Amino acid sequence: MISIVTxxxxxxxxxxxxxxxIRSVPLYVLFDGQMLKDGIDIQTKALFEGIKAGKKTPxxxxxxxxxxxxxxxxxLETADEVLSIHISGQLSGTVGSARLAAQEFGGKVTVVDSRTVSLGLGLQALRAARLAREGRSAADIVSALERVQAQQDIRFTVDTLEFLRLNGRIGGAQALLxxxxxxxxxxxxxxxxVESAGRARGSKKALADIAEHVRKYAEQHPxxxxxxxxxxxxxxxxVELRAALAGVNYTDMGDHHFGxxxxxxAGPGTYGAVLEPAQV
Incomplete structure (x- = not known):
C-alpha cells in the first residue's frame, strides 16, 4: 500500500x-508578526482583509x-511506502525539506517535484492517489506524473502584479507597465x-484569451x-470563464480556491484554470 502526501x-x-x-503538510504565512499554518491558522479571506486594513504584506x-x-x-504506520508530491523546487524550498526528511526512512519515501503549484500540484496528487488505489507501484506512479508534467498547463491572470512583485515572483518594471x-x-x-504567457488589454480580453487557450487545449486533448x-x-x-467554454469537450474537475x-x-481577484490530459 502506498500513502500519498502533498x-x-x-x-x-x-x-x-x-x-x-491524501495527507498534507502545511506551509507557513508570516503575517502580522505571527507564523501561521496555511489553511489551519490562516485562510485567504482573512489574509486579504488584513492587508486591506493596512497590515504589512505577508x-x-x-x-x-x-x-x-x-x-x-x-x-508508514498503515502503509508500506509513501509518495510525497510537492510544489516546484523553483518556487519554494518545500521539496528540499521533504527530501531531507525522506533520508531517514530507508527508501520507503519517494519525493516528487511536481514542477508546478496550486491545483497543478493538486491534480497530480489526486491522480497519484487514484493510481495507488489501483495497486500501481511507486515507480509506475512517478512515471505517470512525469508524463502529466510534460503536458499539464496552468493559465491564470491577476488583478494586480503588485503581490507577485513584492514577493519576488515578477520584475518591478513589468508591474509598473x-x-x-x-x-x-x-x-x-x-x-x-511562473512566466508570462501574454498580455491582454483589460479584464474582458484576459478572460477571452484564457477561454480560447482552454478551448484549443481541449481540442488537442479531448x-x-x-x-x-x-x-x-x-x-x-x-463562473464567466466556465460559461465561455459552453460546448467544449472537457472533464470539469470543479471549482477550487487558492490557499x-x-x-x-497571487493577490485578490486572481483566477484561472489548470489543464491536463485525462489519460497519459
Missing part, C-alpha cells in the same frame, strides 16, 4: 483530501524536515516557474481535465 500549496480542500486519503516559508518526518512516520496601461498579464507555470481556481474576488470570473500561501503571491 503540501498545502496543492490547494485541495480538507474534504477532498479526506475523501482521497511572506511565506516552507515546513521543516522534522514536520515532514512526523507525517511520514504516521503514514501593467499598472499604467491597464494591461492584464496572462501567466503560466512552465518548467516549474476530454481533458480542467480545474477552475480563484482567490477571493475571482469567483465570479470563474493563503499561494494567495500571498
Amino acid at each position: 503540501d498545502s500549496t496543492a490547494d485541495l480542500s480538507p474534504a477532498l483530501r479526506a475523501q482521497e486519503q 511572506s511565506t516559508s516552507q515546513p521543516s524536515p522534522a514536520e515532514f518526518a512526523a507525517v511520514y512516520r504516521e503514514a 501593467g499598472g499604467l496601461l491597464n494591461i492584464k498579464p496572462i501567466l503560466a507555470v512552465r518548467g516549474g516557474r 476530454g481533458a481535465n480542467v480545474a477552475f481556481l480563484a482567490t477571493d474576488g475571482g469567483e465570479g470570473t470563474v 493563503a500561501v499561494v494567495g500571498t503571491h
Whole structure:
C-alpha cells in the first residue's frame, strides 16, 4: 500500500483530501508578526482583509524536515511506502525539506517535484492517489506524473502584479507597465516557474484569451481535465470563464480556491484554470 502526501500549496480542500486519503503538510504565512499554518491558522479571506486594513504584506516559508518526518512516520504506520508530491523546487524550498526528511526512512519515501503549484500540484496528487488505489507501484506512479508534467498547463491572470512583485515572483518594471496601461498579464507555470504567457488589454480580453487557450487545449486533448481556481474576488470570473467554454469537450474537475500561501503571491481577484490530459 502506498500513502500519498502533498503540501498545502496543492490547494485541495480538507474534504477532498479526506475523501482521497491524501495527507498534507502545511506551509507557513508570516503575517502580522505571527507564523501561521496555511489553511489551519490562516485562510485567504482573512489574509486579504488584513492587508486591506493596512497590515504589512505577508511572506511565506516552507515546513521543516522534522514536520515532514512526523507525517511520514504516521503514514508508514498503515502503509508500506509513501509518495510525497510537492510544489516546484523553483518556487519554494518545500521539496528540499521533504527530501531531507525522506533520508531517514530507508527508501520507503519517494519525493516528487511536481514542477508546478496550486491545483497543478493538486491534480497530480489526486491522480497519484487514484493510481495507488489501483495497486500501481511507486515507480509506475512517478512515471505517470512525469508524463502529466510534460503536458499539464496552468493559465491564470491577476488583478494586480503588485503581490507577485513584492514577493519576488515578477520584475518591478513589468508591474509598473501593467499598472499604467491597464494591461492584464496572462501567466503560466512552465518548467516549474511562473512566466508570462501574454498580455491582454483589460479584464474582458484576459478572460477571452484564457477561454480560447482552454478551448484549443481541449481540442488537442479531448476530454481533458480542467480545474477552475480563484482567490477571493475571482469567483465570479470563474463562473464567466466556465460559461465561455459552453460546448467544449472537457472533464470539469470543479471549482477550487487558492490557499493563503499561494494567495500571498497571487493577490485578490486572481483566477484561472489548470489543464491536463485525462489519460497519459
